[in-house]
Amino acid sequence: MRRTSIAVALAAALFALVVLASPALAVKEKPVFGKFKASTAGTVRGIGEAGEMTLGPYKFEECEKELHSVGTVVMGESETFFQEVRFSHCETTRNVGGGLEEAIDATFTLGMEFHSNGSLKLGPSSVTFGATHSLCEVTIPPQWVPAVAETKGEDKLFEDATYSTEKEKLEGGPAKKFGEFRERLDIEWELKGIVTTVKLTPECKYKGSHINGAGEAEFSGGKMEGELEEVTLNNGNLSFIPPV
Numbered sequence: 562m563r564r565t566s567i568a569v570a571l572a573a574a575l576f577a578l579v580v581l582a583s584p585a586l587a588v589k590e591k592p593v594f595g596k597f598k599a600s601t602a603g604t605v606r607g608i609g610e611a612g613e614m615t616l617g618p619y620k621f622e623e624c625e626k627e628l629h630s631v632g633t634v635v636m637g638e639s640e641t642f643f644q645e646v647r648f649s650h651c652e653t654t655r656n657v658g659g660g661l662e663e664a665i666d667a668t669f670t671l672g673m674e675f676h677s678n679g680s681l682k683l684g685p686s687s688v689t690f691g692a693t694h695s696l697c698e699v700t701i702p703p704q705w706v707p708a709v710a711e712t713k714g715e716d717k718l719f720e721d722a723t724y725s726t727e728k729e730k731l732e733g734g735p736a737k738k739f740g741e742f743r744e745r746l747d748i749e750w751e752l753k754g755i756v757t758t759v760k761l762t763p764e765c766k767y768k769g770s771h772i773n774g775a776g777e778a779e780f781s782g783g784k785m786e787g788e789l790e791e792v793t794l795n796n797g798n799l800s801f802i803p804p805v
Contacts, residue, residue, distance in 0.1 A: 591715060591716055592678070592716070592717065592718050592804075593804040593805065594640055594676075594677040594678045594718070594804055595677045595724070595801055595802050595803045595804045596638040596639065596640060596677060596801070596802045597634075597638065597639050597640070597641070597642040597675075597677060597724075597746070597799070597800075597801055597802075598637070598638045598639075598798075598799070598800050598801070598802055599634040599635065599636055599637065599639075599794055599797060599798070599799050600636065600739075600744075600794070600797040600798040600799075601636050601794070601796060601797035602633070602634060602635045602636045603633065603634065603794055603795045603796055603797055604631065604632075604633055604794075604795050605630075605631070605632050605633065605634055605644070605792055605793065605794050605795070605799060606629070606630065606631050606792070606793055606795075607628075607629075607630040607631075607644065607746070607748075607789040607790065607791065607792030607793065608627050608628060608629055608630075608789070608790060608791070609627065609628040609630070609646075609748075609787060609788045609789035609790050610623075610624070610627065610628060610787060610788055611623060611624040611628055611648055611651060611785075611786070611787040612786030612787055613784065613786055614651065614783075614784060614785045614786065614787075615782065615783050615784045615785075616699055616701065616755065616757050616780075616783050616785070617697075617699035617757040617758075617759055617780050617783070618697075618699075618759070618780070619653050619667065619692060619699065620653055621651040621652060621653045621667070622652055622653060623651070623652060624648050624649060624650060624651040624652070625649070625650035625651075625652055625666065626649035626650050627649075628646055628647060628648060628649075628787060628789065629646070629647045629649075630644040630645060630646045630647070630673075630789055630792065631644065631645055632644040632645060634794060634799070636797075638802070639677075640676060640677040640678070641674055641675065641676055641677070642674070642675045642746070643672065643673070643674045643675070644672075644673055644675070644789070644792070645670055645671070645672055645673075646670065646671050646672075646673050646787075646789070647668075647669075647670045648667075648668065648669055648670070648671065649668045650666045650667075650668060651666055651667050651668070652664060652665075652666045653665055653666070653667075653692070655692070655695075665692045665693040665694070665695070666692065666693055667690050667691065667692045667693070667699075668690065669688050669689075669690035669701075670688065671683060671688050671701060672684050672685060672686065672688075673750075675722050675724070675748060675750075676710070676714065676722075677724070677801075678710070678714055678715075678717065678718055678719055679718055679719035679720050679721055679722050679723065680705060680706065680707065680710035680714055680719045680721055680722070681705070681706045681710075681721060681722055681750065681752065682703070682704070682705050682706075682710075683701060683703060683704050683705075683706060683755070684702075684703030684704070685703055686703065687700050687701065687702045687703060688700065688701045689701075696762070696764040696765050697759050697764075697765035698759065698760060698765075699757050699758075699759055700757060700758045700759070700760070700777075701755070701757050701783075702756065702757075702758065704755070704756055706721055706752045706753075706754065706755060707719060707721060707753070707754055708754060720751075721750060721751060721752055721753075722748060722749065722750040722752075723748070723749050723750075724746065724747065724748055724801035725746075725747045725801060726744050726745070726746060726747070726800040726801050727744070727745045727746070727747050727790075727791055728742040728743070728744055729742060729743040729744075729745070730742060731743055738796075739797070739798055740798065742798075743798060744798035744799060744800040745791040745792055745793050745794075745798075745799060745800075746789075746791075746792040746799045746800060746801060747788070747789070747790055747791070747792070748788060748789045748792065749787075749788040750785065750786065750787055750788070751785075751786050752783075752784060752785040752786075753782075753783075753784050754781065754782065754783070755782075755783030755784065755785060756779065756780070756781050756783065757779075757780045757783050758773060758775075758777040758778065758779050758780070759777060759778040759780070760777050761776065761777060761778060
């Protein structure tokens with residue numbers, strides 16, 4: 562009986578060693594993300610530029626006016642940072658036949674929740690816009706970019722958005738208020754796979770085959786490029802702390 566007990570104990574110990582030594586069975590460590598940091602609560606504003614964008618049937622080359630963003634933050638560190646971003650007079654062309662094209666533009670405001678793991682969440686509400694003199698309206702529904710971030714966001718780093726801190730050396734009165742440096746946030750994004758929809762009407766017809774459950778034309782290859790520079794916290798410092 563004693564020999565049987567010893568054999569069982571040795572087998573259990575050997576199994577434990579195999580489990581610990583096996584990379585396939587080892588516990589995978591979760592990545593460490595950076596943090597957005599605000600020195601105080603307040604309003605945050607930024608300016609920036611939009612690059613090429615593909616939304617619905619439109620391919621915008623650029624936006625004529627600067628991007629303007631606004632949001633609020635609470636004091637402390639966070640893994641998310643939200644801004645309402647205004648895209649104004651984004652330009653493209655429309656083929657009107659006979660070798661002719663006409664210039665058109667669109668304006669819209671999009672909620673963008675930036676996550677420290679490099680992903681974004683567009684929303685929280687749908688945004689609908691129409692190009693100049695167009696009877697078709699494009700809707701950007703709430704969504705994660707990339708889509709996999711909704712379920713894998715805690716386990717993976719993404720490269721759809723990047724963040725950095727811009728520092729300005731201060732002296733005198735400003736240094737007493739903000740410290741040795743005034744810190745502002747810079748954000749860049751390059752998004753792919755954005756889903757947009759177009760509601761079909763007698764005036765807005767669609768000859769394609771990608772129709773969703775609501776009977777709308779669906780476009781799944783949307784892209785957006787852009788940046789916000791010197792995103793500034795009123796009466797405070799705003800920064801991004803990279804992961805250690």
